[in-house]
Amino acid sequence: MRSFLILLTLGAVQAFGQGLTPAEILKQPTDSWPTYNGDYSGRRYSTLKEINAANVHTLSLSWATRFGAGGGRGGPGPAAGVQIKSTPLMVNGILYFTSPNNVWAADARTGRELWHYQYPPNTGSTIGNRGVGMYGNWLYFETPDSNLVSLDARTGKERWKVSIADPKLDYTSTVAPVIVGNHVIVGIGGDHLDNPGFVQSRDPENGALQWKWWTTPRKGEPGIETWPDEYASSHGTGQAWIPGTYDPELNLYIVGTGNPNPVMAEKSRKGDNLYTCSIVAINPDTGKLAWYFQPSPHDTHDWDAVETPILFDGVINGEKRKLVAQASRNGYFFVLDRATGKRLVGEPFIDTVNWAKGYDAKGQPIPDPKKFPTTDGVLVSPSSNGATNWQAPSFNPDTGLFYVGTSRSYSMYYLTDVDDHPQGWGGLDSGAGSDGNALLAIDYKTGKVSWRHEWPSGGGITNNLSTAGNLLFTSNGQNLIAFRASDGKILWHSSLMAAPSAGPITYTLDGKQHLLVAAGDSLYSFTVNQPVR
Amino acid sequence: MDFLKRIALPGLLLLAPAGLWLSAQEPAFGGRGGGEKGIGAAITGAKEDPAAFDRGAKLYTTNCAGCHGATGRGGPGAPDLIRSLLVLDDEKGILIAPVLRDGRPDAGMPKPGLSEPQIADLVAWLHVQTYAAGHRSTYAFLDVLTGDKKKGESYFNGAGKCNTCHSPTGDLKGIGARYDGFALQGRWLQPRGGRGGRGGGAAASNKSTVTVTVTPTSGKAISGTLDRVDDFSVSLRDSEGLYHSFTRDGATPKVEIHDPLKMHTDMLSKYTDADIHNVTAYLVTLK
Numbered sequence: 001m002r003s004f005l006i007l008l009t010l011g012a013v014q015a016f017g018q019g020l021t022p023a024e025i026l027k028q029p030t031d032s033w034p035t036y037n038g039d040y041s042g043r044r045y046s047t048l049k050e051i052n053a054a055n056v057h058t059l060s061l062s063w064a065t066r067f068g069a070g071g072g073r074g075g076p077g078p079a080a081g082v083q084i085k086s087t088p089l090m091v092n093g094i095l096y097f098t099s100p101n102n103v104w105a106a107d108a109r110t111g112r113e114l115w116h117y118q119y120p121p122n123t124g125s126t127i128g129n130r131g132v133g134m135y136g137n138w139l140y141f142e143t144p145d146s147n148l149v150s151l152d153a154r155t156g157k158e159r160w161k162v163s164i165a166d167p168k169l170d171y172t173s174t175v176a177p178v179i180v181g182n183h184v185i186v187g188i189g190g191d192h193l194d195n196p197g198f199v200q201s202r203d204p205e206n207g208a209l210q211w212k213w214w215t216t217p218r219k220g221e222p223g224i225e226t227w228p229d230e231y232a233s234s235h236g237t238g239q240a241w242i243p244g245t246y247d248p249e250l251n252l253y254i255v256g257t258g259n260p261n262p263v264m265a266e267k268s269r270k271g272d273n274l275y276t277c278s279i280v281a282i283n284p285d286t287g288k289l290a291w292y293f294q295p296s297p298h299d300t301h302d303w304d305a306v307e308t309p310i311l312f313d314g315v316i317n318g319e320k321r322k323l324v325a326q327a328s329r330n331g332y333f334f335v336l337d338r339a340t341g342k343r344l345v346g347e348p349f350i351d352t353v354n355w356a357k358g359y360d361a362k363g364q365p366i367p368d369p370k371k372f373p374t375t376d377g378v379l380v381s382p383s384s385n386g387a388t389n390w391q392a393p394s395f396n397p398d399t400g401l402f403y404v405g406t407s408r409s410y411s412m413y414y415l416t417d418v419d420d421h422p423q424g425w426g427g428l429d430s431g432a433g434s435d436g437n438a439l440l441a442i443d444y445k446t447g448k449v450s451w452r453h454e455w456p457s458g459g460g461i462t463n464n465l466s467t468a469g470n471l472l473f474t475s476n477g478q479n480l481i482a483f484r485a486s487d488g489k490i491l492w493h494s495s496l497m498a499a500p501s502a503g504p505i506t507y508t509l510d511g512k513q514h515l516l517v518a519a520g521d522s523l524y525s526f527t528v529n530q531p532v533r
Numbered sequence: 534m535d536f537l538k539r540i541a542l543p544g545l546l547l548l549a550p551a552g553l554w555l556s557a558q559e560p561a562f563g564g565r566g567g568g569e570k571g572i573g574a575a576i577t578g579a580k581e582d583p584a585a586f587d588r589g590a591k592l593y594t595t596n597c598a599g600c601h602g603a604t605g606r607g608g609p610g611a612p613d614l615i616r617s618l619l620v621l622d623d624e625k626g627i628l629i630a631p632v633l634r635d636g637r638p639d640a641g642m643p644k645p646g647l648s649e650p651q652i653a654d655l656v657a658w659l660h661v662q663t664y665a666a667g668h669r670s671t672y673a674f675l676d677v678l679t680g681d682k683k684k685g686e687s688y689f690n691g692a693g694k695c696n697t698c699h700s701p702t703g704d705l706k707g708i709g710a711r712y713d714g715f716a717l718q719g720r721w722l723q724p725r726g727g728r729g730g731r732g733g734g735a736a737a738s739n740k741s742t743v744t745v746t747v748t749p750t751s752g753k754a755i756s757g758t759l760d761r762v763d764d765f766s767v768s769l770r771d772s773e774g775l776y777h778s779f780t781r782d783g784a785t786p787k788v789e790i791h792d793p794l795k796m797h798t799d800m801l802s803k804y805t806d807a808d809i810h811n812v813t814a815y816l817v818t819l820k
Contacts, residue, residue: 170667192666375676421607427672432801433722433798434798476764479763490764
């Protein structure tokens with residue numbers, strides 16, 4: 001019996017020889033970028049240092065390729081309008097990346113397209129797609145109309161698809177699925193019709209549902225007391241629309257959830273509205289909640305707490321701890337103990353936040369009712385776009401700094417639905433300007449800003465990657481930029497043909513470190529050229 | 534909360550030319566100020582016949598509102614129709630019509646006794662309601678004129694320092710006739726427009742043009758209208774309309790940007806919401 005099991009295991013390894021096993025992800029490989037965040041921790045940090053602060057000024061383009069949705073190889077088809085907001089995966093020399101309704105594979109050595117999968121036209125929102133998850137030779141992709149599609153990574157052929165939500169209820173799917181063991185963990189977006197939010201786990205072989213965790217509690221469940229009733233809770237939304245992170249030792253999947261519904265009209269949902277705008281830890285085998293922390297209790301400003309919760313170990317007040325950190329859309333930076341969810345550090349990271357009156361007993365901000373949206377408008381910072389947003393932050397264990405793109409924005413928040421039973425958004429915000437956008441490097445031990453770089457002309461919130469080469473890669477406008485991670489000095493930049501639209505990644509290929517970034521409809525691959533030997 | 538002291542870049546303002554902000558934001562709600570709002574916009578968006586909608590509204594009030602509430606969002610003993618999965622899943626009445634024909638006796642809903650055209654009108658009304666809830670672009674702003682115009686005038690001439698640049702008999706003369714309350718409130722708070730754009734001629738006037746002076750280490754300073762700036766280059770058009778661009782390397786060359794609207798951004802951290810409503814109530818009187 002024992003030998004039979006071993007044979008089976010060997011067989012499985014051979015079958016997945018060209019692919020990716022969940023066990024390989026645990027090793028944090030440097031010769032691949034196997035998940036949305038590069039590994040399970042969400043740090044977007046690489047131990048590679050062939051490209052480093054001393055030589056990054058020689059970083060140069062090895063190839064750039066445009067990808068079209070018009071079908072076929074070569075240049076973009078008519079009205080392609082491709083925006084690659086996905087972080088590519090790189091496994092065994094092949095890049096896998098997406099835009100809504102499209103998946104591509106390309107040779108990482110040349111940028112040459114290997115296959116292009118196109119999902120049929122549908123009515124789902126095409127706001128963005130964060131990429132694919134990979135298990136063995138299979139890829140997993142969420143579609144705008146909320147199907148989970150599995151492709152054969154070798155050919156781009158569809159294996160199967162399963163519906164994960166009803167698109168007529170305004171669900172839309174943008175999440176890159178996260179593979180943990182034999183679980184394909186998917187989330188969802190869409191918050192116009194007060195639809196319930198959830199995280200689901202699917203079987204990698206056939207897409208069958210393994211578990212579903214509602215982001216808001218049902219009758220009799222803990223947290224229901226933070227809603228007027230089950231009806232309000234079950235229409236309370238809280239979509240988890242960014243991939244989460246995973247701690248294999250604690251066996252916890254940690255993910256952020258979005259805003260409660262109705263979004264800006266809070267009359268019918270008095271209470272903290274758990275587990276919306278929360279960081280939650282879920283057992284990936286059972287779908288059971290282990291702990292939560294709520295950055296925005298009773299949110300009325302669309303401040304999804306979905307921003308990547310980054311896992312790292314560190315020392316706080318002299319004690320070594322397993323931590324999780326989030327720079328939340330509401331303007332606050334939090335560091336929690338990731339075994340318990342207990343808050344250890346909490347500080348606003350923009351100085352314009354004006355919506356909270358201190359902290360509650362758990363260290364969560366207490367929303368000021370004077371800043372709930374009104375028919376005549378209230379001025380609040382940040383805007384609904386947030387002090388930061390989905391764009392990837394990075395944590396660098398060498399510097400102990402958490403890097404995040406930020407905006408000191410203001411909006412007037414208006415209530416538009418004064419019905420006793422408001423629905424959908426129930427209000428709108430109208431931009432009132434910004435006091436500037438900045439890249440921040442936050443000291444995780446204190447939440448204080450260690451260094452900052454003000455962008456001279458706004459330019460939006462951008463994605464980050466840091467490395468052991470004392471580098472931080474980010475972007476501003478069309479510029480891809482390398483900063484010295486320790487002190488924020490700019491060391492290199494290159495102006496691309498479009499603004500970088502997803503997180504930069506790095507890996508070794510044939511023993512050489514590469515930097516790859518998506519910008520608009522193109523990928524760009526950079527390397528440092530060595531002196532002629 | 535003032536732990537983030539802004540790095541003092543001499544003369545370099547952090548307010549972007551409007552175009553740079555907008556392209557970077559997620560789209561939120563389009564067509565601001567440009568199109569119809571409210572239920573009219575929802576009828577158009579849902580591609581329903583306005584006459585059918587109107588007939589449906591009357592039929593709803595007569596036949597349905599008693600149980601399902603005046604707005605269809607649920608009442609004593611009858612569910613919310615706008616969040617109804619059956620209504621949301623419906624196309625062309627295929628799912629809704631059978632319920633309206635036969636009622637749901639087991640759930641306490643009597644047979645309404647409607648004609649087929651009446652059922653079609655109610656279907657149109659329901660589709661418009663779900664469209665309206667689900668589409669922010671149709672949301673209509675309500676009354677923003679809640680402030681005290683006297684207090685607004687005092688603030689304008691006092692703590693608000695508006696009168697250091699503006700005059701009710703000069704540049705603001707007649708402004709209350711040109712914009713409704715909502716548009717006016719948005720425009721005076723941020724004349725260059727915020728996210729989502731702003732209707733009513735948002736193009737900033739010449740007086741609000743951002744200018745820049747670039748001083749190379751050797752050679753004389755050049756000033757003009759700011760074209761664009763980032764960490765690596767700055768460009769401008771001089772008074773002759775000639776284009777100049779410069780490579781930036783840290784503090785070289787010296788770049789001084791002047792934004793005449795900076796005060797509008799600086800004041801955002803100082804206003805109370807009452808100040809804002811009061812100033813709007815005052816400005817709207819400047820007919």
